[in-house]
Amino acid sequence: MDAERLTYLVAAVVGVPVVLVLYILFTDWLIRRLPPGQQPKIRPWVWVGPALLLVGGFLIYPGIATAWISLLTSDGKSFVGLANFGQVLSDHSVLIAIRNNLLWLVFYTGLVLTFGLVLAVLADRVPYEGPVKSLIFMPMAVSFVAAGLIWSFMYQFQPALPGVHQTGTLNAVWVNLLHQQPIAWTIDQRVNNFALIFAAVWVWTGFAMVITSAALKGIPPELTEAARVDGATELQVFFRITVPLLAPTLTVIGTTLVIFALKAFDIIYVMTNGLYNTDVMARRMYAEMFTSQNYARSAAIAMLLLLAVIPVLAFNLRRFQFQESIR
Amino acid sequence: MSVAPVVAPPVAEAPVVTTGKEPRHFTLGSLPLHVALILLTLIWIVPTLGLLVSSFRPGFLVSRTGWWTAFAPPFQFTLQNYSDVLQSNNLFASFLNSLTIAIPASVIPIAIAAFAAYAFSWMRFPFRNALFLVMVGLLAVPLQVTLIPVLSMFTALHLNGTFIGIWLAHTGYGLPFAIYLLRNFFGALPNDLFESASIDGAGPVTMFFRLVLPLSVPALASLGIFQFLWTWNDLLVALVYLGGDPAVAPMTVTVANLVGSLGQSYELLTAAAFVSMALPLVVFLAMQRYFVRGMTAGAVKG
Numbered sequence: 001m002d003a004e005r006l007t008y009l010v011a012a013v014v015g016v017p018v019v020l021v022l023y024i025l026f027t028d029w030l031i032r033r034l035p036p037g038q039q040p041k042i043r044p045w046v047w048v049g050p051a052l053l054l055v056g057g058f059l060i061y062p063g064i065a066t067a068w069i070s071l072l073t074s075d076g077k078s079f080v081g082l083a084n085f086g087q088v089l090s091d092h093s094v095l096i097a098i099r100n101n102l103l104w105l106v107f108y109t110g111l112v113l114t115f116g117l118v119l120a121v122l123a124d125r126v127p128y129e130g131p132v133k134s135l136i137f138m139p140m141a142v143s144f145v146a147a148g149l150i151w152s153f154m155y156q157f158q159p160a161l162p163g164v165h166q167t168g169t170l171n172a173v174w175v176n177l178l179h180q181q182p183i184a185w186t187i188d189q190r191v192n193n194f195a196l197i198f199a200a201v202w203v204w205t206g207f208a209m210v211i212t213s214a215a216l217k218g219i220p221p222e223l224t225e226a227a228r229v230d231g232a233t234e235l236q237v238f239f240r241i242t243v244p245l246l247a248p249t250l251t252v253i254g255t256t257l258v259i260f261a262l263k264a265f266d267i268i269y270v271m272t273n274g275l276y277n278t279d280v281m282a283r284r285m286y287a288e289m290f291t292s293q294n295y296a297r298s299a300a301i302a303m304l305l306l307l308a309v310i311p312v313l314a315f316n317l318r319r320f321q322f323q324e325s326i327r
Numbered sequence: 328m329s330v331a332p333v334v335a336p337p338v339a340e341a342p343v344v345t346t347g348k349e350p351r352h353f354t355l356g357s358l359p360l361h362v363a364l365i366l367l368t369l370i371w372i373v374p375t376l377g378l379l380v381s382s383f384r385p386g387f388l389v390s391r392t393g394w395w396t397a398f399a400p401p402f403q404f405t406l407q408n409y410s411d412v413l414q415s416n417n418l419f420a421s422f423l424n425s426l427t428i429a430i431p432a433s434v435i436p437i438a439i440a441a442f443a444a445y446a447f448s449w450m451r452f453p454f455r456n457a458l459f460l461v462m463v464g465l466l467a468v469p470l471q472v473t474l475i476p477v478l479s480m481f482t483a484l485h486l487n488g489t490f491i492g493i494w495l496a497h498t499g500y501g502l503p504f505a506i507y508l509l510r511n512f513f514g515a516l517p518n519d520l521f522e523s524a525s526i527d528g529a530g531p532v533t534m535f536f537r538l539v540l541p542l543s544v545p546a547l548a549s550l551g552i553f554q555f556l557w558t559w560n561d562l563l564v565a566l567v568y569l570g571g572d573p574a575v576a577p578m579t580v581t582v583a584n585l586v587g588s589l590g591q592s593y594e595l596l597t598a599a600a601f602v603s604m605a606l607p608l609v610v611f612l613a614m615q616r617y618f619v620r621g622m623t624a625g626a627v628k629g
Binding site: 005008009020045047061062065132139141143148165265286299309320 | 357360361363364367368371372373374375377378381389390391392393394395423426427430431434435438439440442443445446447450451452455458460461462463464465466467468469470471472473474475476477480490494495496498499500502503506530531532556559560561562563566567578579582583586587593596597600603604607608610611612615619622
């Protein structure tokens with residue numbers, strides 16, 4: 001690492017917090033010079049100020065600006081109302097992207113929740129719970145770029161010719177153990193979206209499992225034991241007691257997953273770059289922005305994404321207000 | 328390696344006492360349970376295992392036979408792939424770039440969020456609740472809606488393709504979650520603590536540095552890990568604000584480009600992917616406990 005880079009790094013890592021502390025100390029010195037009644041009115045704004053400034057500058061203002069850009073022509077010179085939205089929504093490639101996002105929404109969310117729940121419940125009953133959960137959770141640390149590469153490798157396809165071996169793990173199992181014709185998993189349009197979705201499921205299942213597991217440990221054992229004493233089978237205990245008691249937790253995990261499903265980008269960018277009808281809204285937006293350089297259409301797609309998360313956003317706000325009311 | 332922490336739920340004390348549940352033994356009846364669980368775990372580790380094994384196999388073998396054949400003689404392994412990608416594919420430089428991006432992009436938002444979260448939990452001011460609701464709302468907002476205006480802003484300020492630009496962007500994007508998580512933690516500290524400190528004549532500054540920060544080390548640690556993993560693993564923000572400049576490209580961008588340029592040379596791609604995974608995996612394994620705790624505390628991040 002060259003000297004210039006190192007100076008840069010240290011300046012940022014040490015310098016910024018030091019400047020921030022000096023800012024708080026200096027302003028507090030000033031505030032203490034004010035009449036005591038004024039002090040508690042000024043101080044909070046000094047403390048939240050930097051955060052509000054950055055959130056305003058990087059989230060609020062750009063969000064509003066994007067909404068405005070989506071209503072202009074692509075050169076930004078004249079107002080066209082909702083014309084960009086009409087254009088985007090009648091574009092075949094965007095419709096494919098919307099369809100795929102719906103697939104992600106249903107299958108990604110559903111599979112992560114199901115795998116997470118099943119793994120949490122199964123692992124709860126074995127003495128080697130810790131190692132199992134650690135291994136399942138590990139992909140959470142890996143970037144989606146790496147995960148995409150890992151799964152591209154899993155899905156590798158070789159034509160079925162004599163003397164040619166399948167090098168992809170999935171096709172090796174598919175061809176050698178199940179005696180089927182090899183499939184180009186990321187290209188074949190019957191399966192490719194699901195192949196991509198599963199790569200993301202692989203990454204996030206650990207997240208759902210760990211949170212579900214924590215909630216599961218909070219269920220009083222008396223409840224399930226009582227049901228068992230009354231003659232309930234394990235499946236009945238699972239569906240009639242465990243799942244209903246976990247429902248609030250699963251809903252919260254679900255909201256996080258829904259947001260992710262709508263924003264999915266990296267996996268598609270790495271594995272297919274949106275080809276073979278695997279495109280999604282976030283990648284479409286990126287392509288409009290850089291490949292076509294049509295900011296108006298790109299902004300319109302971004303606003304559609306925002307529109308899609310609004311139900312989740314509203315749900316989060318209501319849940320937060322409820323939590324605050326019982327604090 | 329200690330794996331116990333993952334088991335610990337956020338309210339750590341409770342589960343150890345599995346009251347009423349007799350210890351389960353291996354019985355024939357529970358065989359399907361073990362088979363199912365072990366099978367699922369295998370499905371989860373095989374992809375990473377395949378990647379790791381392939382990264383140590385010579386290229387001519389990777390392209391012709393499956394990675395699992397490496398476990399049968401002749402055992403042919405090599406470090407060539409790693410030296411190739413590190414030297415000729417810009418990967419070492421990208422590793423340094425990722426560090427240069429992720430470390431400040433983790434430290435800066437936490438520092439800024441800590442002051443804001445303290446004000447949100449222990450100071451009274453107009454619009455406090457409304458402003459905090461905005462933060463909660465922003466947790467769900469896709470950052471796609473900010474890309475175009477921020478890019479124009481960066482172009483005007485010549486921050487495009489600079490580390491300062493991407494630090495600022497990651498800070499702005501990371502703040503709502505950081506403030507949310509820290510405020511949950513600060514707000515849960517007992518009120519008496521602040522009252523008695525205040526009777527002793529401590530002002531907000533003293534209370535923040537002497538009381539709140541030392542008590543919040545676990546929360547700050549989980550936030551640090553989150554932010555580090557997000558910024559290290561981020562692709563989109565780096566793609567948009569750093570452009571295609573390889574001089575500043577982080578690992579994710581470089582590896583994603585290699586997928587395009589190296590195509591089917593999986594011995595190199597797998598080595599590159601593993602280099603990009605190594606540091607987050609170490610951080611993750613070492614700090615798993617804090618990671619899990621932070622995650623269960625703030626499960627609404629979008």
